[in-house]
Amino acid sequence: MNWQQVFLLEGKVQHYDWGGYEYLPQLLGLANQAQQPYAELWMGTHPRGESMAWKNDHPIPLSELLESRPDWLGEGVVAQFGPKLPYLFKVLDVRQMLSIQVHPNKAQAESGFLRENQAGVSLSASHRNFKDDNHKPEVMVALTAFWLLHGFRHESEIARLIEEVPEFGPLKPYFARKDIFELYKGVMEMPQAGVDAILEPLDNRLRPLAEGGALRKEQPEFWAARAFEQLMPEGKAYDRGVFSIFLLNLVRLQPGQGIFQGAGVPHAYLEGVNVELMANSDNVFRGGLTTKHIDVPALLAHLNFEAVTPRILEGERLSAAEWAYYTPAPDFQLNKIRLSAGEFYQARVSDGPEILIVIEGAVNPVGCQAFTRGQAFFVPAGHVYALHGMEDSLIFKALVPSLH
Numbered sequence: 001m002n003w004q005q006v007f008l009l010e011g012k013v014q015h016y017d018w019g020g021y022e023y024l025p026q027l028l029g030l031a032n033q034a035q036q037p038y039a040e041l042w043m044g045t046h047p048r049g050e051s052m053a054w055k056n057d058h059p060i061p062l063s064e065l066l067e068s069r070p071d072w073l074g075e076g077v078v079a080q081f082g083p084k085l086p087y088l089f090k091v092l093d094v095r096q097m098l099s100i101q102v103h104p105n106k107a108q109a110e111s112g113f114l115r116e117n118q119a120g121v122s123l124s125a126s127h128r129n130f131k132d133d134n135h136k137p138e139v140m141v142a143l144t145a146f147w148l149l150h151g152f153r154h155e156s157e158i159a160r161l162i163e164e165v166p167e168f169g170p171l172k173p174y175f176a177r178k179d180i181f182e183l184y185k186g187v188m189e190m191p192q193a194g195v196d197a198i199l200e201p202l203d204n205r206l207r208p209l210a211e212g213g214a215l216r217k218e219q220p221e222f223w224a225a226r227a228f229e230q231l232m233p234e235g236k237a238y239d240r241g242v243f244s245i246f247l248l249n250l251v252r253l254q255p256g257q258g259i260f261q262g263a264g265v266p267h268a269y270l271e272g273v274n275v276e277l278m279a280n281s282d283n284v285f286r287g288g289l290t291t292k293h294i295d296v297p298a299l300l301a302h303l304n305f306e307a308v309t310p311r312i313l314e315g316e317r318l319s320a321a322e323w324a325y326y327t328p329a330p331d332f333q334l335n336k337i338r339l340s341a342g343e344f345y346q347a348r349v350s351d352g353p354e355i356l357i358v359i360e361g362a363v364n365p366v367g368c369q370a371f372t373r374g375q376a377f378f379v380p381a382g383h384v385y386a387l388h389g390m391e392d393s394l395i396f397k398a399l400v401p402s403l404h
């Protein structure tokens with residue numbers, strides 16, 4: 001075993017405003033005395049946050065390492081996805097809710113990207129929708145209790161909520177035919193004065209309830225009140241994304257549970273820590289709870305208006321130590337490894353590149369240096385390795401699903 005075949009990876013921290021102050025600094029062993037928000041840790045080759053790989057005691061960008069050794073991506077991966085890492089791996093700490101978003105499918109991304117290029121829309125323009133020609137499916141697994149919005153609720157539940165929330169009277173005509181598309185389009189195209197006329201009284205009613213601790217996280221009202229407080233301070237326009245807090249399924253994941261966001265499924269992360277794995281893309285349409293550009297016609301064209309029952313992924317057991325969170329995405333697979341102190345984990349030989357991160361404990365790949373909590377490492381395609389648990393350990397592994 002040549003230890004140089006496993007590379008320590010230094011991820012890139014993104015200090016977005018919505019990030020938490022403690023989880024990621026603690027994971028990475030940093031003090032964070034300046035109380036900066038630590039939102040995301042990125043592991044991959046994304047140009048806005050590339051990881052550094054340590055080779056012969058020197059850090060080099062992971063993309064450079066892979067350019068010098070395309071065989072480390074694996075022949076099949078290069079043939080299907082091109083000579084680059086097909087995924088981006090993250091740890092997220094959501095303190096303040098994120099925008100509502102939806103991602104296009106592959107065919108939509110390819111034609112949309114081409115269309116905007118031909119129309120001469122600059123890649124950096126704020127109204128540019130397609131940043132690349134790829135889809136962006138995402139899978140995530142909760143590390144703490146995790147709250148999110150995911151897919152439209154069933155029509156009967158939406159009807160009940162419109163009935164129950166007194167301020168939503170004006171929405172009833174839009175849902176007369178129990179058509180989610182009609183209702184959502186109506187809400188998204190409503191003049192701002194109409195939005196304010198509904199959300200201001202809702203804000204006024206919910207605020208004292210929230211302050212008095214009378215709302216529970218299981219209620220959309222809790223998150224609506226939080227949105228008013230966090231995103232719409234006095235004097236700021238009401239954000240119509242608040243309606244989606246009621247229209248979408250409110251999901252709570254327990255640690256170890258996962259969920260997959262496929263193309264067209266609206267979603268928003270509300271609170272919690274997770275590991276997330278996604279295809280290499282920046283294509284996103286926003287649907288509110290944001291100050292960023294919202295292109296309503298494009299949003300409507302890419303949303304799936306079918307009601308969904310959220311499918312919680314428990315992870316399929318592969319061995320005594322490993323679970324897989326299977327999804328339909330060909331670009332990536334997320335596995336979990338649990339090792340007790342002294343146990344060994346023999347990895348299956350993968351024909352694609354892998355990135356592993358130690359979330360708890362410490363492991364050493366046999367013949368290698370040890371990797372401790374917060375450290376990540378890159379394993380080239382085809383490399384045979386085993387991990388030895390130095391303590392009780394929790395590791396997440398990003399890989400490419402077998403191509404055959």
Ligand SMILES: [Zn+2]
Nearest residue numbers: 101138261267
């Ligand atoms: Zn997303």
